[in-house]
Each structure stands twice: as C-alpha cells, then as structure tokens.
Amino acid sequence: MRLLRNLRQGPLRALCVFLALIGPVPALSQQLGLPDAAILTISSDRLFAGSAFGRRVIDEIESEGAELAAENERIVADLSREEKELTEQRAEMTPEEFRELADAFDRKVQSHREGQRAKLEALGARGDEARGVFLRLARPILVDLLRESGAGVILERSSVFLSSDATDITDIAIARIDAEIGDGKDLE
Template identity: 50%
Template sequence: MPNLFCTFAGALFGALLFLAVPVVAQQDGGLSNTGVVQSLILTIAPERLYSESAFGQRIAREIEAESLEIASENRRIEAELTAEERELTELRDSLPQEDFRERADAFDEKVQQLRREQDEKARALGQRTDEARRALLTAAQPVLSQLMIESSAVAILDRRAVLLSADAVDITDEAIARVDARFGDGADILPLRP
C-alpha cells in the first residue's frame, strides 16, 4: 500500500509542477519569443487606444479646429447681435410702440434661432467624438483578435473594469502601435474633414 501512495503522491507532485510552469512564465511577464505577453486574460485602456493613436489624434485636431471655428462664429454673432440690440434700443423712442414691439419680437426670435443653431453645432461636435471612438474600436477588432491569438488569451478586458492586474497583461501600447501601423491617421475609418 505505501508504494501505491508514494507513486500517486509522486504523480500528483509532478502534475502540479507541470501546471506551475505556465504560472511562473506569466509571473515574469509571460513574454513569448514573439515579444507578446502570454496570458489568458489581457487588459486594454480603450481611452488611451483612442487618444494616443494617430487616428484619435487626427480626430482631436479636427474637432479642436471646428471648435475654434464655432467659437469664432459665436463671437461674430454676439458682436452683430449686440450692435443690432443697441440700434433697436436707440429706435425705441422714435418708433410707434407697435412697430418697436414687432422689431423686438423678431430680434428675440432671431437670437433664439441662432442659439439653437450654435448649440446644435456643439452637440454634433461632441457626437463626432463618440462616433470616432466607436469606429476605431470596431476597426481595431481584427488587430485585437490577433493580439489575443498571439497571447493565447481568451478575453481582453477594459482596464477600468479590472480591480487589480499585472501591468504585463496590459496590451494598450502594442495595440496602439499595431492600429497606427494598420490604419495610420484613420482616413479609411472616418474620412478626413475638409
């Protein structure tokens, strides 16, 4: 009986040792000979993937330029409305009250309409950022899938949703490099704005 127990214990120890080898490889960063971490679970920071990629930076520049245009347009509109309001105020005493009221109401309607138009432009700009993020994540799916295959991973998790992980399983930098290599500034993902 003791010999059977020793044989079983030896086999169990050998199996545990065999299973421990991958764990040790992962603890030391788990880099394979291809330079990609070997782990069942990987993490990524989607916001960094977007903001640090050439595509995300191009979109940010375009949005900044459009924001500056909207701000400039707002200042021009504000100056025109201020001048128009001043002119209307000066006419108050020289116009019949009914004519003045018509002009004042038309001015108020114009102000409200311009405000709605400018607010809509600002909202559209915010939506464009969200649209660009979604478009990049959709386009990057094959790149991320390839990283999963190379890493022998079964999942890539959003780093913000993970309580604790080793930095070695974060593939954000590698994903950015590969997305940049594949898509450049992303004109194929979202066309350049004129």
C-alpha cells in the same frame, strides 16, 4: 491530405505547420512583447487618443470646435450690436413698433442659438461615429493580439478593480493599429 504532404516534406516543416495550427505558446507571446496572462487589460480611451487615427480625429474636431467658437463669438458680437441699436431706437418708436422689432430680434437670437447648438451636437456625433469606426477597424488587430498572447479575454482597464501594469497591452495595441490603419483618413 495537405497536412500529410507537409509531413512528408520534412520534420521541421511539419513542426511549423503543427505550431501554426495550435497557436502560439507562452514563450512566443513573450517574444512578441505580449504578457503571458490569461486576462489582458486595455485602456480604450488611451487606445483611441494615442493612435494616429484618434489623434487625427481629435485634432480635426478641436479645429472645427475652435472655428465654431469663433463663429459663435462673431454672432454674439453682431447680436449685441443689433440689440444696442434697437435699444437706442426705442425712444423714437411707439411701444407697439418696438415690441414687434424686439420680438423679431428674440426670434433671431433663438434661431442662432438653436443653429449653433445643432452644429455642436453634430460635431459631437461625428466624434462618436469616428470612435465607432476606429473600434471596428481595430477589432481584428485586438483579436490577433488576444490570440497571439494565448489570453482568454481583454478587459477595459478602467473597469478592473486591481491589476498589474504587465497585463496592459494598450501601447502594443496602439503600435499595431498605427502600423495597420495609420491615421485612417482613407478608411472612413
């Protein structure tokens, strides 16, 4: 009924409604900067790393990684000092006393190692989680690009044996994603 009303309001309006219903034509996709191809490609790594969202996450993880490395260096320096002191005290102790202190020191070293490994794994998991959030947020934008281009599929560029650079929409997708979600700080 609504379409009929639109038809009565003028042929130009009816044409616009019709074009909106059938989707874009190849000429329109080219006007939008999209390739006229049935298959598009995208580099998901470059999509993430090149987006404002990905750059923010990568910068945060690199910063936290650097802090973790500095903390690790401090712990290693402290443990080295403690080991040296323990070695110097060895001559003044019985073998049993030394063994007890050496075992306690070994447990301390192992505990620090496990703690640092857990922090590193948590940092890696955070990066994986952020990438998942990014892909969830980017999906509707990629679906729009697919629809607007008239293509049937978007393939991961690294999985394609051979393709033309003209089918790669990574840069277009990055621009759209940046415009839609920015760095995503408030969306996580």
